[in-house]
Amino acid sequence: MNARESITVDVVAVEQLTPLIKRFTLALPDGAPLPSFSGGAHVLVSMQDGEQWHHNAYSLLSSPHDTRQYRIAVRREEASRGxxxxxxDKVAVGTRxxxxxxxxxxELARDAKRHVFIAGGIGITPFLAQLAEHQPEDLELELHYAYRSPEHGAFVDELNAGPHAQRTQCYVDSEGQRLDLLKLFKNLPADAHVYVCxxxxxNDAVYANAALLGWPKAQLHSEQFAAxxxxxxxxxxxxxxxxIELEVGEDETILKAIERAGVTVESLCREGVCGTCEVPILEGEADHRDQYLDDDEKAAQKTILLCVSRSLTPRLVIDL
Structure with a gap:
């Protein structure tokens, strides 16, 4: 199977974990195993709401060692694009x-032995599968999990009962517990790799504090859970x-406008980090909002990532 293939799954369980977060368990209709995956992976979920389609990427948080089911967690966003x-509101047990x-x-850096995870809110999700994939005796895994208040600490009980509990530290903002990133970096061994979601x-704070200490960028990894x-x-x-000419609305991405017209474009992340939806610009200038192109590439105005970037000009012609 490849990333473009679509899999039909049934929702077999829905759990309200916090006031804003629900966990959904997905399985094949015939109960067969789902495709294998590794910790940190995500799936693109396609949802049909009447005539409108939504396509969102969600991290897999279940164990990679058990593919009878997938689990994802979804935070209700105040400024939800749908x-x-x-x-x-519309997905329940039995929904397909x-x-x-x-x-x-x-993914975890190959050959590295010390991995430090920094999670904020719903950004905990990719780390859950990474923790489930590895035993403490296999790799040194360390988790720092910051969230707003006790009722918003999804998965805390599971983490505290898991095999990595001794290497898990939680920070509850409402109780005055703050993660001191500079102190954290000062105490890390030089060969550690740091992951933030x-x-x-x-994400910006992690990179800024690392830069203050001259931390190698090659040992920093990030994933942003929302554009x-x-x-x-x-x-x-x-x-x-x-x-085809399309009008892109004020709160609509180019990618969504193109999909609304029935044109398919591959985009693995839909958050401006993977580069799969990069296309050449033939006319106009892009308002680059991605994390994939470097500053020189953005200034060159040769390509654009359709999932997050916009246009600085009233008309943008792309090679698609």
């Missing part, structure tokens, strides 16, 4: 969904190969 609201085969953009502010801002002024996008 996907999280659909999952919370389409998912893509697992893709992993957040959470809001953009947390920071994909909204802006509306514009026209032209698909040069087909001649």
């Amino acid at each position: 996907g999280s609201a659909f999952m919370h 969904l389409a998912i893509g085969t697992p893709a992993n953009l957040f 959470g809001p953009q502010g947390l 920071t801002d994909v909204a802006g002024n509306g514009f026209t996008v032209v698909l040069a190969k087909s001649g």
Whole structure:
């Protein structure tokens, strides 16, 4: 199977973990094993809401050693573009969904023995599968999990009862517990690899503190669970190969506008980090909002990532 294939699954369990987070258990209708995956992987969930489709990527948080079921967790977003609201309001036991085969953009560094996880809120999800995949005697895994208040600490009980409990530290903001990133980096051995998943502010803070100590960027890894801002002024996008012209709404991504027109574009992450939806720009200028292109590539205005970036010009022509 490849990442483009679609798998039909049934929702076999729904759990309300916190006021904002639900966990969904997915299985094949015939009960057969699902495709294998490794810790840090995600699946793209496609949801049909009337005539509208939503496509959201969610980390797999179940054990890679048991593929009879997949588990994902969805946080209800206040500024939901449709996907999280659909999952919370319209998905129940018995609902049938389409998912893509697992893709992993957040794997553990090969040959490294010390791995330090930093999670903020729902950013805990990719680390759950990574913890389940490895026993403490196999790798040194250390988790730092920050969340707003006790009622929002999803998975805390499971983490405290798991094999990595002794290497797990929680920080509850409402109780005045703050993660001191600079202190953390100062105490890490030089060969450790650090992984962060959470809001953009947390990701930026990890990289900023690491830079203060000259930490090698090659030993830093990040995954952002939601794009920071994909909204802006509306514009026209032209698909040069087909001649299709589309209006991209103020709170709509180019990718979603293209999918609304029935055109399929591969995008594994949909968050501007993997580069699979990169296409050449033929006319116009992009408002780059991705984490994939470097500064020189963005300045060159040669390509654009359709999942998060917008247009600086009223009309944008792309090679698609």
